[in-house]
Amino acid sequence: MDEQARIMQTLGGVTLAGHTVQGGMAVPPPHGHDGSDGDGRKQDIGDILHQIMTITDQSLDEAQAKKHGLNCHRMKPALFSVLCEIKEKTGLSIRGAQEEDPPDPQLMRLDNMLLAEGVAGPEKGGGSAAVAAAATASGSPTDNSIEHSDYRAKLSQIRQIYHTELEKYEQACNEFTTHVMNLLREQSRTRPISPKEIERMVSIIHRKFSSIQMQLKQSTCEAVMILRSRFLDARRKRRNFSKQATEILNEYFYSHLSNPYPSEEAKEELAKKCSITVSQGVGSTITVAQVSNWFGNKRIRYKKNIGKFQEEANLYAAKTAVNAAHAVAAAVQNSQTNSPTTPNSGFQMKDEEFQLDSAENKNTLLTSMFTGSSSTFNLPNSGNMFMSMQNPNGDSYQGAQVGANVQSQVDTLRHVISQTAGYSDDLGGNSMYSPHSLDANGGWQDAMTPSSAISPTEGPGSVHSDTSN
DNA sequence: AAGAATGATTAATA
């Protein structure tokens, strides 16, 4: 406000804010060298000036009275016009030295971020028209699932606080502005105040308030950032899947051990199944991505330490074997009703993978039964292929829970193993294997079971000894 | 409380 002081200096203390003028040569009441108007008038002016100067020392009522007196003074119009003139001459400098509001880049950043985070969203347009327009432009970012509900709740809380604060500031700003406007209007009766000046005043006020708003925005941004990081951390937090979900996944994994890479659709289905069985009310639905994670982890961990998973594998193999038994039995019945020369047709209407898998399960089941577990269980691969040949025996699996038919299974197993030679079994089941699954099989199994090299030699022995028990 | 299990994340890879 240097200019203001300057103006006051130049005005010679005629302004109402007299006290600031003390230092100037403003108040020489007695003598003036302008003889044209006479001493009386000079005295008069001096009095007036003096009154003005001391106006702040007076009580309010007194001041009001004096003010009124001044307003009604006959000299007032003349003084006023002088002031106007002076002001006009100094006005340029005032105007020139001021203004140009650069759109604060930081504020823009904050605004953008708040918008992006949905804090400055549709609810209640913000302060400036720009913000409001942008706010309406930014649609509704309602995309995420229930997982994010907590985050969203907190965010909306922040947003609510932000908006109420913003509104409060705005209201205060408006109040203050109108107050100042009134003051200026009031003063405009005694001193010339251009609309430009009022505008300037208002903009100054607005700037002040917007700097306060910026602080608000800044702290809101901070809050959002914190919330965000917490959320990300929370996302990192894990919740164990339900037992049922794990079971479903394991079932699939072990029944597709030859190629445990579920297709996208399969993943979706698994995710759906797992989510359904969760049934824990809120939260914890299992997504496709989670299924992918699970399989990724499972594959790598299984591969890393097959022995450790043997028990589990057997368990699930048994489980699926029981399930498969029915299907197999049905299939067998089908094939039997068909001409025995074309047993394939009956099977293949199922799906090749299924056959392979169930066979493989039986295999693991069997070996586990006979080898006890872990260490000696080394031949999943070589055995796998052949075991599926057993399907035609179908009915023997009906009682898969060990029992009399175990012997027959052992026999077939031994038979199969002894025939390490080939994929073509005398049972003719060979044709049932789609080359596709075979290839896939080899890929994963080769990669993961170095022990398989040992198995053929070791396998028969262990089985043998076990069967003898 | 220590260690295992486990879901998620990340960089590298093909």
Added chain:
DNA sequence: TATTAATCATTCTT
């Protein structure tokens, strides 16, 4: 782009 391998961070088990 999907997968692997390593790793992180939490949860479960002992």
